[in-house]
Amino acid sequence: MNEAITLPGGVKAEPGMRIYNQKLGMWVFLASEVMFFTGLIGAYIILRFGASAWALPGVPLDEGGTPLNINLTAFNTFVLICSSVTMVKGFASIEQGDQKNLKRFLLATVLLGAAFVGIQVMEYIELAREGFLPHCSEELATVVPSCHLFGSTFYTMTGFHGAHVSIGVLCMVWVTVKAFRGGYTKESHGGVEVIGLYWHFVDLVWIILFTIVYLI
């Protein structure tokens, strides 16, 4: 792993970071993702604190409360946290050469990830039915403070995160199929580690978004 790699043309690549390329690439990608989500959160902060009023949790809807279903989303947060522990247990299993548990945990991660996306879609459908959209219904706009702004920022932030989770689930399906075909061993399982890093990052971002968008 640490020896120089020969690139096309006979160029020797320097093994500077001493981690394999896919993992290095994922960490660099995640660094760029931090800035992407910080940009979204920054936009949310300036729009929210610039608004004259904002919907608050724990307050009835007709008194300026939020239309969001916090209990459902708290449960969804629990689902995503569970998917993180199954992912890391899958990785720990293959580190020990335990293929059986790798398959079990990866399958559980796929199902939990898909459940998260499914619950988020249900939440969107319910909110849309109530008129909470990037452009709120006239009826809802009269009770929810800064409803259009709230709707726009809510769907932008949670939508981009949901897209990341959906892509993660698709990648996870690919890794799981490969695991069921015996594609990972105790000595070679970088794919599980790399997709695991992405998955935990998505979980980490949700932890921040859940607090900022739903609880504050």
Add this chain to the structure above:
Amino acid sequence: MEMVEKKKQPNYYFIWFLLLVLTVVEVGIAYLSGLPRSVLILVLVGLAIWKATLVAMYYMHLRFERLRVILLASAPLPLAVILVLAILLEYAR
């Protein structure tokens, strides 16, 4: 793609339990707390950062990585803080 090092394994289920408890505490504070709004925001953001740190340190194994990987992973954080602070200063003007 060879793996070159064997990592220490933390108790992943304990971390999961901690994340679960912190999430319940967060929701409870958001609903029930009579704290002033600014204190409430600080407490909730603090809990969220604590949870995110647990995920990064133990599930993403940063606690057990080489220093250069930790530095690479931490590189965007000062930039993110600068961006948020700049936005807050813009709002305060």
